Each structure stands twice: as structure tokens, then as C-alpha cells.
Amino acid sequence: MDIVASVNHLLNFVAPAFFLALGLAICARIFQLNKVGAESFIAQAAINFILGSAVLWAGLWLFSRDGKMLSYAALVGISAFCQWVLSRAWR
Known part of the structure; x- marks a missing residue:
């Protein structure tokens, strides 16, 4: 397998984690009114x-294999x- 493959x-392996993190950070900004002390958008997505x-x-x-539903x-x-922790939703 060459380097491009x-x-x-x-990238295809970590794509679900990336898009889920991005979606969660976007939804946190839409559905919350930027609580005081909440992490920034980039920090939430990165964490x-x-x-x-x-x-x-x-x-x-x-x-020992990718794509198991339990992993997802x-x-x-x-x-x-x-x-939930980053948004400090327990307060």
C-alpha cells in the first residue's frame, strides 16, 4: 500500500470522530446561549x-477490526x- 492509500x-478511519465533534460543537452553539465559562468552539471540537x-x-x-457498531x-x-462536561450542563 502506498502513502496516498x-x-x-x-482519514476515513477518523472521519466519524471529526464530523461528530464538529456537529456537537455547532449544535452546542446553536442550542445554548453561550454559557459563561464554556470552552471556545475550536476547543470543544478539538477535545x-x-x-x-x-x-x-x-x-x-x-x-481487531474497524467498523464494529459497539465502537461507534x-x-x-x-x-x-x-x-456535556465541556458545556457545563450540570449547572
């Missing part, structure tokens, strides 16, 4: 992306919890 596979990518890598390591369910759950 490798990069393509890597959600990093944690989401870590969950996908953990799923790949645990199941964990991605959604961890991302939602992370966004």
Missing part, C-alpha cells in the same frame, strides 16, 4: 475529536458525555 485509510479518535483506536485494538456506540456515548 495509507493517508486515505487513516471531542481527540477523545473520539482515541475511542475508535481503542475499538480497533479491542476488536462508544464514540457517540463518550462524545456526548464530553460535550
Whole structure:
């Protein structure tokens, strides 16, 4: 596999984490009135992306293959919890 194919596979692997993180950060700005002390848009998206990518890598390591629905369910759950914490929704 050449370098272009490798990069393509890597980008396709982390794409769900990226678009979920971006969507969560956008929805947080739309549905909340920018609470005082909330992280910036870029910080929220970056933190959600990093944690989401870590969950996908953990799923790949645990199941020895990509694309298991349990990995995607964990991605959604961890991302939602992370966004809840970043938005300080418990207050």
C-alpha cells in the first residue's frame, strides 16, 4: 500500500470522530446561549475529536477490526458525555 492509500485509510478511519465533534460543537452553539465559562468552539471540537479518535483506536485494538457498531456506540456515548462536561450542563 502506498502513502496516498495509507493517508486515505487513516482519514476515513477518523472521519466519524471529526464530523461528530464538529456537529456537537455547532449544535452546542446553536442550542445554548453561550454559557459563561464554556470552552471556545475550536476547543470543544478539538477535545471531542481527540477523545473520539482515541475511542475508535481503542475499538480497533479491542476488536481487531474497524467498523464494529459497539465502537461507534462508544464514540457517540463518550462524545456526548464530553460535550456535556465541556458545556457545563450540570449547572
